[in-house]
Amino acid sequence: MKVQNLKSRSKSRVLRRTPGGVIRVHYKKLRLYKARCSICGTLLNGVPRDYDVIRMGPKSSKRPERPYGGQICHRCLEMLLKVSIRSTS
Ligand SMILES: [Zn+2]
Numbered sequence: 001m002k003v004q005n006l007k008s009r010s011k012s013r014v015l016r017r018t019p020g021g022v023i024r025v026h027y028k029k030l031r032l033y034k035a036r037c038s039i040c041g042t043l044l045n046g047v048p049r050d051y052d053v054i055r056m057g058p059k060s061s062k063r064p065e066r067p068y069g070g071q072i073c074h075r076c077l078e079m080l081l082k083v084s085i086r087s088t089s
Helices: 051-056 074-088
Strands: 012-017 023-028
Touching: none
Parallel strands: none
Antiparallel strands: 012 023
């Protein structure tokens, strides 16, 4: 990140003490992405919070590689698969 971008006051600043004992300014990102399950609403695992990774990274690192990965959580998927299999037989 460029120094010019850090002059913006839209990023919140946090003072952190480094291992060397020096107090430095750290910059926090304000907007973070939160992917939620569309059925139960819990936060999804394996989905990055950072918008830069979501925009630029490879598709396989943005959500789990399984059916409905990045849409519904593993508990709801388990329940749906059980219901669909039991209803077909
Ligand atoms: Zn769920």
